[in-house]
Amino acid sequence: MRAGFSRGDQRVLRVRLRVTNVGNRSGAAVPQIYVGRLPTVRVRTAPRQLAGFARVDLRSGRSRQVTVRVPREAYSFWDSGRDRWVTPRGRLRIFVGRDALTPVASTTVRVR
Template sequence: MADLAIVVAADGSSEGSDRSDLSMSPAACVTLVCQDLPIDQERMINAVTAANPNNVVVLDTGGPVRMPWLKNAAAVLLPWFGGIEHGRSLARIIYGADEPGGRLPQTLPRDEAQHPFAAAAYPGVNGVATYAEKLEVGYRWYDAQDVKPLFPFGFGLGYTTFSFSDLQVTREGDGAVVRLRVRNTGDRAGAAVPQVYVSSPDAAGEPPRQLKGFTKIRLKPGASRVVTIRLDRRAFSQWSVARHGWIVTPGSYGILIGSSSRDLPLRDAVRMG
């Protein structure tokens, strides 16, 4: 048996070609039109991960895909569409020369049934789409509905680990200043991405929490640094249809810090409005 198995699977998509499901569907795309190719990549990944438990699955996709093989995958890399330097970059990450320090810019559902679309929402009725989710878009919908996705918004792993501590939140004018200590608790250098989410008072009518700030820092093993993230007035504002402008609903706003929308160990609050 080989020491390591690497399987690369691709998905085909284009601005003018909507996907009918979350399967891995390789395609040949010409401008805005894509033609699916008869290749069963889920079966291929299943075969490789079942044959060798020491494996890496690389997904070249333009959006979320279902992962029925995940329980047998030792590692999953999601570089999206990597471009002409894709192969060189993958080699450097897999051999450990570079740190895979990216974080998910969207939520990955478990399957199509987890987030169904009514015909009125997609593709629409009589040419009109109804956005019934209103403000609950992306991770906001999963949080509002208390649905556990496959991988949450903001999630990502690397070759080291980090801890967040010593949270301090202070009011500053119409906004707030967030300070915390980030420590590299692993044995090699890496990048941490602390994320700041804000929860509004119930009267504001907003989703449970929303990303309002983040930063990315590199730390050597054992090193720590105090990080400052400033939140302006817009971080605490809601759109008023009546006033046709941004307003701040008076009340207590929760400040939640962590490494993803579902991993928020540090919490505080500040009064605004």
């Protein structure tokens, strides 16, 4: 799994991962992308928040590279005093898994 921003563009985080069907039948997988706690003391956020997902149909034994786009709002918080989204700077953990309780991979990105 790799995660990062396009050069000079912090508006959309892209998470790239490989999905493999290790079963004996064709099927679908739905890898889910979660962001960890936001790097701020102004608000308390959940340890993992759903930020994006993709449905991938695969035949048995096949793999596919998938890119999930995570919008800026997924790693921001709403500041009602300022009446706008605020994106805190710092290190942000990114997780991928079948659900929020069972991450299978993680990485860290720097939000500027």
